[in-house]
Amino acid sequence: MANRELNQKNSYTISELADELEISPSSIRFYEDKGLIRPQRTPGNQRLYMKKHRARLKMILRGKRFGFTLDEIGEMIGMEDMQMNEVEQINRSQMFFDKKIEEIRYRRAELDYMEKDLLSFKQKLERRRKELNHKK
Amino acid sequence: MANRELNQKNSYTISELADELEISPSSIRFYEDKGLIRPQRTPGNQRLYMKKHRARLKMILRGKRFGFTLDEIGEMIGMEDMQMNEVEQINRSQMFFDKKIEEIRYRRAELDYMEKDLLSFKQKLERRRKELNHKK
DNA sequence: CATAAAGTTAAAGTTAACTTTAAATATTAT
């Protein structure tokens, strides 16, 4: 199957998407069980993913990469099926988002600490190496 | 027991430390089982933690906060018992550290993406809210 | 000094996030 136009793809089978995102098909099904994605189905009942599903999965993976649980990720991005009508609903989401954004900023600060810790450990090793070199 | 001098503490029982770090004593024991900390013992065989153990635990928690596994954390900071003699040992650690630092930078970039995603979602909600307000 | 509170170990239990398996159906390639 030749690529239509320079790698353009606008629908995927489960394993195509899995390959592209380097996760297993069963993980994708698992995320579906948890209510995080809801792909279309082909007439033969097989899952069919569009670009928006791919984007959604990328967000899920990004969230996972530093410790958000699937439930948290669900709260964060899981409003796909939200009716978006109720203003109050929106207000509630705003508050949630503000909290999450704050959390992200906190985590970034922690990453800075961590980098500092590692760098200072590295320097400790460096000094020790020089010490040993000197003695010889 | 009054504080010695303005909250100065240089040794802790397991539950004192647990309280301060807001984790359970059994988590601390669990980290010990995994070889991540090795506290002193009192004559009666109870664990006794010094400042360096507290610092170490903080690093463990920091690592955990964005998805490093305990094993990874162990590789990262677990060289407490390292003899620090072999230059080759040090070189190996250097490489490991460089890799980890790179990883941290990558994660920070991801946090930036995530924040952008959230902010754009938030704006979408904001627009929708205005739309609704207008219609009324 | 007696007893309550805190600590110890080893082992079993729990939860989240998957993975594997099995048995059936669908799609693709020859």
Add this chain to the structure above:
DNA sequence: ATAATATTTAAAGTTAACTTTAACTTTATG
């Protein structure tokens, strides 16, 4: 048309990171 390959579901199995429990021992307090 048929054989090979991919998907589907439901259920069981796995792993990391804890937590709980049970049966004791040590330390603190009235």
